[in-house]
Amino acid sequence: MTCPLLLFTPVRSLCEMSIPTTQKAIVVPEKGGFEVISYTETSVPQPETRQILVKNEYAGLNFLDFYFRSGYFPSPFPYTAGYESAGTVVAIGSDVTNFAVGDRVACIGPASFAEYTAFSADGYVCTIPDSISFKAAAASISQGLTAITFAEEAYKVKKGDYVLVQAAAGGVGLLLTQCCAAAGAHVIGTVSTAEKAEIAKKAGAETVINYVQTPDFVADVLAASEGKGVHVVYDGVGKSTFDASIACARCKGYVILLGEASGSVPPLALQTLTAKNLLVGKPTLFNYIAEPEKMKYYSDLLWNQIASGELDIAIYKEYPISEYTAAAADLEGRKSTGKIVLKI
Structure with missing residues (x-):
């Protein structure tokens, strides 16, 4: 039949x-x-x-x-x-x-x-x-492959690097925190609640900042990264955190925009990047697994x-x-x- x-x-x-x-x-x-x-x-x-x-x-x-x-x-x-x-x-x-x-x-x-x-x-x-x-x-x-490829190719996370993960207790953020911690990096995570702070810590974040309680958290990130800023920022929040992400990156650092949960990031004037020789990217997983x-x-x-x-x-x-x-x-x-x- x-x-x-x-x-x-x-x-x-x-x-x-x-x-x-x-x-x-x-x-x-x-x-x-x-x-x-x-x-x-x-x-x-x-x-x-x-x-x-x-x-x-x-x-x-x-x-x-x-x-x-x-x-x-x-x-x-x-x-x-x-x-x-x-x-x-x-x-x-x-x-x-x-x-x-x-x-x-x-x-x-x-x-x-x-x-x-x-x-x-x-x-x-x-x-x-x-x-x-x-x-x-x-x-x-999807999110696992995003975390792995972004920590491998968008920026190659190395032992001793300082890494800022915005929304560190979210789907991709939580996995990125684990990937970067496993590579030996010092992970700084931002979260919106005390509950999420505990989750980010368990995932390997050494420093966790509640950006609702501390909206101007740039000083805390700088203090946690030898006063120089982080080697790479992974920003999955977008509009409400992007300016802070730029400020948190060290000279010759990277800012990787992986999501825009809070809204679209406004157009960026490239001249603003020259002061610290920053590299800003908005990669997509699909180009890494094509x-x-x-x-x-x-x-x-x-x-x-x-x-x-x-x-x-x-x-x-x-x-x-x-x-x-x-x-x-x-x-x-x-x-x-x-x-x-x-x-x-």
Whole structure:
């Protein structure tokens, strides 16, 4: 007996009747706030010749979801939300040779807040070893790779460096704190609550500053970095902290903008950088993992660091996908410490 899906598209699927024609998904029909989010029924995609169809088990939340929904990043509407997930390959296109039905995979790509997603077999997809759960993989694939690549390539963190991590208890910030501490750097973290301060300390931050209580924290950062400032600032907050980040960097230092949770950073006059020979960058993870060998190298490194305990994947809360709006409110309200995941 032939699987109905095979009548339309040359794919190899997990088994007959295992792939439905419809599914539940988070759909954003138009630009807006939480009120536009819809948990509704959509069609299950059929994988094209160079695609794999993944049955998602968990998905991770990112500020990308907010950026697209709010119109900060351009996006066609309507669209299925989500940008990272982990699950099992249930069908592959006829030209796919690098993945097989039954593979456990973690994926970065659109439309992951759904029961099934078609991802490019040539995209940001990697296999997951049996030692890593689907939940841990979904919670770490995007932010974990960001932390590792930014501490390796955006600026090569070295033993003895002074590093400032803005929002050190957030998703990427918490992982960056661990990566930099493991490299032997002196990590200074900024946080917004006393609870987050304790979390950042446990992750390896030597000095933690509550920037709500001490909004003018530049003097504290300078005092904690031999009076010279830090070698690199990783700023995931953006508008409200960026000027301070510039002030906290030492001569010939780096300021890496990795997120803009508080809003867009205003245009920067390059002349302001010359006083300290600063280098300012706004890198993206995708340029570091664009080649398949790079994706494999860094994902293998990520899984090894999780398995060894070098990286602790802190999950703030798990929501069922039907409660995505509540999960998004936690993330966008900056209530979370660590990662928020959806159970599909």
